[in-house]
Amino acid sequence: MTAGRPDGPRDVLAQPTRSRLFAHLASLGRPAGTRELAAELGRHPSGVRVHLERLHAAGLITRDRTPETVGRPRDRWSIASDMLPGGEPCDAYPQLARWLARTIPARQARLREVVRAGRELGREVSSPGSGPADEAIGRSLTALGFAPQRHPAPPGRVEFRLDNCPYREAARDNQPVVCALHRGLTRGLLDGLAPRARLTSFEPRDPDLAGCRFEVSGLQQAAATDC
Numbered sequence: 001m002t003a004g005r006p007d008g009p010r011d012v013l014a015q016p017t018r019s020r021l022f023a024h025l026a027s028l029g030r031p032a033g034t035r036e037l038a039a040e041l042g043r044h045p046s047g048v049r050v051h052l053e054r055l056h057a058a059g060l061i062t063r064d065r066t067p068e069t070v071g072r073p074r075d076r077w078s079i080a081s082d083m084l085p086g087g088e089p090c091d092a093y094p095q096l097a098r099w100l101a102r103t104i105p106a107r108q109a110r111l112r113e114v115v116r117a118g119r120e121l122g123r124e125v126s127s128p129g130s131g132p133a134d135e136a137i138g139r140s141l142t143a144l145g146f147a148p149q150r151h152p153a154p155p156g157r158v159e160f161r162l163d164n165c166p167y168r169e170a171a172r173d174n175q176p177v178v179c180a181l182h183r184g185l186t187r188g189l190l191d192g193l194a195p196r197a198r199l200t201s202f203e204p205r206d207p208d209l210a211g212c213r214f215e216v217s218g219l220q221q222a223a224a225t226d227c
Helices: 009-013 016-028 034-041 045-057 092-103 108-125 133-143 168-173 175-193 219-226
Strands: 061-066 074-079 148-151 157-162 198-203 212-217
Touching: 009 016, 016 034, 016 045, 016 074, 034 045, 034 074, 045 061, 045 074, 092 168, 108 175, 133 148, 133 157, 133 175, 133 219, 168 175, 175 198, 175 212
Parallel strands: none
Antiparallel strands: 061 074, 148 157, 157 212, 198 212
């Protein structure tokens, strides 16, 4: 750091306590007082106030100060409206996914719409390459965060087990809708990577435990055609 020059946002967030404060404020989505934030971090308010002042000086957060009749004015802190998290963890997108999941009723007609939308998205994110189609599907699922594992299946079929659910937060709020989207996404990946293959089974599991399974038929024939 150059002498006499204030720290930039990334320099300020490099300190662990300030990073935790900023991430927690971002996740709250509302103003919070010094004592509330100190209690969340398990620290004394005076020490937390020093870190909040540094975040404020860097333009990362804003302060709303209310005078008190006795003692120190009461401060409430918020993430600055024009400030991005600077690469620090922020759950805005998972939170948005949860909210959107709540807005979609799990009725059959709506679930069919969700599957269709997911299928279109799957086609968009599929990226065919060289090699067998099952490997291409595995790579796509890995990139999406599913941690796929291939398992033995009857001849002419391939089974995948997904050891991670990247949508678990949204699935807790509305699993039928999120799993319908995932089913459509899987069908869309097949459309793009192995057009002659067919999704023969799709078994959702508890999103916190993961382990969803799906089975594909005709994948080997499709792989031979795609090569």
